[in-house]
Amino acid sequence: MSANAELALQSLRQAEVRITPPRRVVIEVLASQEHLTAPEVVEAVQKRAPAISRASVYRTLDLLTRLGICRIATMGLPIVRYTLTPTGNHHHLVCSNCLRAFEFDSCGLSALVPELEARTGFRISGHLLEAYGLCADCQQAESVTE
Amino acid sequence: MSANAELALQSLRQAEVRITPPRRVVIEVLASQEHLTAPEVVEAVQKRAPAISRASVYRTLDLLTRLGICRIATMGLPIVRYTLTPTGNHHHLVCSNCLRAFEFDSCGLSALVPELEARTGFRISGHLLEAYGLCADCQQAESVTE
DNA sequence: ATGCATGCAAAGAGTTTGCAAGACA
DNA sequence: TGTCTTGCAAACTCTTTGCATGCAT
Numbered sequence: 001m002s003a004n005a006e007l008a009l010q011s012l013r014q015a016e017v018r019i020t021p022p023r024r025v026v027i028e029v030l031a032s033q034e035h036l037t038a039p040e041v042v043e044a045v046q047k048r049a050p051a052i053s054r055a056s057v058y059r060t061l062d063l064l065t066r067l068g069i070c071r072i073a074t075m076g077l078p079i080v081r082y083t084l085t086p087t088g089n090h091h092h093l094v095c096s097n098c099l100r101a102f103e104f105d106s107c108g109l110s111a112l113v114p115e116l117e118a119r120t121g122f123r124i125s126g127h128l129l130e131a132y133g134l135c136a137d138c139q140q141a142e143s144v145t146e
Numbered sequence: 147m148s149a150n151a152e153l154a155l156q157s158l159r160q161a162e163v164r165i166t167p168p169r170r171v172v173i174e175v176l177a178s179q180e181h182l183t184a185p186e187v188v189e190a191v192q193k194r195a196p197a198i199s200r201a202s203v204y205r206t207l208d209l210l211t212r213l214g215i216c217r218i219a220t221m222g223l224p225i226v227r228y229t230l231t232p233t234g235n236h237h238h239l240v241c242s243n244c245l246r247a248f249e250f251d252s253c254g255l256s257a258l259v260p261e262l263e264a265r266t267g268f269r270i271s272g273h274l275l276e277a278y279g280l281c282a283d284c285q286q287a288e289s290v291t292e
Numbered sequence: 293a294t295g296c297a298t299g300c301a302a303a304g305a306g307t308t309t310g311c312a313a314g315a316c317a
Numbered sequence: 318t319g320t321c322t323t324g325c326a327a328a329c330t331c332t333t334t335g336c337a338t339g340c341a342t
Contacts, residue, residue, distance in 0.1 A: 018341050020297060038224070039331070053299045058332065065224065068242055068278065074218045078184070078211065078226045088278070093268055096214055104266065109275075112254045120250065121282030122239055129255075130274045132214065132234070136267030164316050166322065185306070199324045204307065224332095 005031035007086045011069045022056040023063075025049050027084070030070055035081040035101070073128055075101045088126020095135035097142075102135075151177035153232045157215045168202040169209075171195050173230070176216055181227040181247070219274055221247045234272020241281035243288075248281075 008027045012019055022045075029044040030036065036044070042057045061082055064070040071085040076094045083090060089109075093102045113124050134142065154173045158165055168191075175190040176182065182190070188203045207228055210216040217231040222240045229236060235255075239248045259270050280288065 018296065020341070022298070042331095051299080054331095055300080055333075056298060059297080061224070065222070066242075071278075072220045072222060072224055074220060074226060076211070076218060078207070078218055078228075080220060080224045080226060082224075093262070093266055093270075095268070096212075096271065102266065104262070108258045108261070109255065113277075115254070116239070116250070116277065117279075120239055120248065121285075122241070122277070122279040123285055124239075124277050124279035125242065126279075127275060127277040129276075131259075131262065131268070131270050132217075132272050132274075133263075133268040133270035139267075139269055164321065166316070168323070183306095188306095197324080200306095201308080201325080202323060205322080 001028065002031045004084050004086050008064070008069050008084060011067060015067050017063065017067075021049065022052045023060050025052060026057055026060040026064070027069075030064070030082060030084045034083040034103075035073065035075065036083075037079055037081055041082060068125060071126070071128060073130065075099075076130065076132055085126060089129075090127070091129045091131075093131045093133070093135075095138055096132050097134055097138040100135060147174065148177045150230050150232050154210070154215050154230055157213060161213050163209065163213075167195065168198045169206050171198060172203055172206040172210070173215075176210070176228060176230045180229040180249075181219065181221065182229075183225055183227055187228065214271065217272070217274060219276065221245075222276065222278055231272060236272075236274045238276045239281075240276060240278050241284055242278050243280055243284040246281060 005027050009019060025045050025048055029041055038058060038061060042054050045052050045057050065072060070082050071090055073081055073083060073090060075092060091104050093104055109127060117124055151173050155165060171191050171194050175187055184204060184207060188200050191198050191203050211218060216228050217236055219227055219229060219236060221238055237250050239250055255273060263270055
């Protein structure tokens with residue numbers, strides 16, 4: 001079991017919800033791959049444990065999302081994708097042309113959080129940043145065509 | 147017709163796609179309200195022009211998204227929402243408890259874009275930032291309960 | 293022991309697609 | 318005029334729900 005999965009289970013315990021086989025397996029699946037759609041999670045879960053129902057997967061994804069254990073990102077497309085976010089933060093760079101997505105770590109935003117909290121009264125626990133643009137490859141292809 | 151709608155139409159012309167009544171109406175609807183779901187756009191479009199089909203709305207939303215004229219955000223929930231983004235940028239602060247969402251303007255990120263471009267080779271055209279946390283009200287409610 | 297969570301299956305939404313007809317440039 | 322876009326309607330996929338059963342605590 002991965003460290004991220006362990007962290008997620010701990011969060012479940014803290015939230016005082018029961019730890020059941022379906023929940024365990026959904027977490028394992030999410031820990032094994034990022035940016036999965038709900039149907040993809042269903043498929044992966046049932047590959048590991050065919051008896052687990054679609055409904056439980058949906059209910060678990062909903063639970064994990066409400067608890068902030070996983071986060072939703074779309075990469076610019078109208079498709080919801082789930083990812084475990086132990087740090088609470090998540091950053092992508094998405095190419096508008098080829099639609100490839102890249103992760104990046106530091107976004108320099110942590111420094112801005114205190115100011116944002118002061119201004120808004122929020123206590124901020126995490127963020128998602130998606131930047132859109134043209135990747136190096138597509139810029140090149142574009143300049144050739146023009 | 148709002149300024150944002152005009153901008154969107156100009157982008158369509160630049161992209162050399164035809165400007166048709168369904169496309170116009172979808173843009174007007176998106177210009178009139180942010181964060182609409184696809185079914186909400188369908189409803190609003192058909193209120194203005196009942197003859198426009200659901201399929202055209204979906205096709206138009208897809209087109210606008212691919213052209214970067216509108217952007218997708220989820221506010222942390224597994225529901226895709228469309229918003230016209232003339233600047234290319236978009237910022238929310240979402241309360242994990244009451245699920246209310248607030249917009250904010252400057253995110254201090256523009257300063258970081260050049261560095262990110264240099265590091266990744268991307269040419270960045272816009273971004274979405276969603277921060278999650280507890281709003282002031284929910285923090286208070288929480289401290290009362292505890 | 294008890295109340296929460298599950299599986300099942302059906303219903304309900306939401307989205308996509310093929311094709312003939314129509315309209316933009 | 319030619320090509321792109323539309324509307325229709327059906328098919329499809331995805332998601333939610335009620336309820337009896339089972340299980341985590």
